[in-house]
Amino acid sequence: MPELPDLNVYQQHLERRIRGQVLEDVRLASLFVLRTAQPPLDAVIGTPIRDITRIGKQIVFTFDDELHLVIHLMIAGRLRWRDAAVSIRGRNVLGAFDFGDGSLLFTEASKKKRASLRVVDRQGLADLDLGGLELAAIDAAAFTQRLHDSGHTLKRALTDQRVIAGIGNAYSDEILVRAGMSPFRRASQLSADDGARLFQVCLDVVSEWTARLSAATGDSFPDKVTAFHPQMNVHGKYKEPCGICGASVQRIRYAENDANYCAACQTEGRLLADRSLSRLLKDNWPKRLEDLG
16 A cells, blocks of 8 residues: 555656646446545546645645545555556556646556545545554644554554554654564553654655655656565565664564564564463474574
8 A cells, every 4th residue: 555655756746747636527436436426526626736735645636715626545546647548448547637738647456446535625635544644744642642542562653543643664664674673562551762762764665765766766657556666674675684683573464464574673573472372382382583493
């Protein structure tokens, strides 16, 4: 799923290309992607885009105070720019937004079709806000208090859009290994100093990766948005060397996600128990890095 650094880069490129431009047409390959009926989709056609913003992981095109188009990419949704209007008959294409000098394609490489498009008024826009705090709009004290109040582990708190906005599975892994904190440490156990340190790491990781992805795309629209990058320290690096210390990266799978972590950097060498595997292996489940042989 595109996360805050990816969304920041999308926003940069969209502002260059379509802010102030008239949305000439919206072509949908599937009506299912449109999740609202009022205001009608036709209401935004022929209207200039006044602003491009974000609510959590949702991209917002603002036409006026009472008219907004909201794109939620979910896990497999992506945006792609084409310099001329193109067909929407492709296998993964959900639709296209046509402008005078090109088209913005909305695609989704998944059969689950979770990505969505909404046209909403001011109240509808407010209703889409899950309440997660924006890192750029808070200080360390507010961040720490929100994590304390969540009742979650650090991994879950960072990825819960009702707690902190924009961070997901990939960058939470990178933040926590940089901070040297276990993904399953209780957020309520954070001291003020640890909370301040974690907050600063969040800012640093998001800033650094936004700059890195922006530099990689240059003037080209970011067509290859992914959660996996060779420069990452632990995310997607199971059994590979940690980018910080070189120890073997570990992984715990749960629900539809996983937590990638470095036992040497984050848990003082202790291996966290994968519920299914540790239940299966029982006494044979390794407890520390050295037990892996």
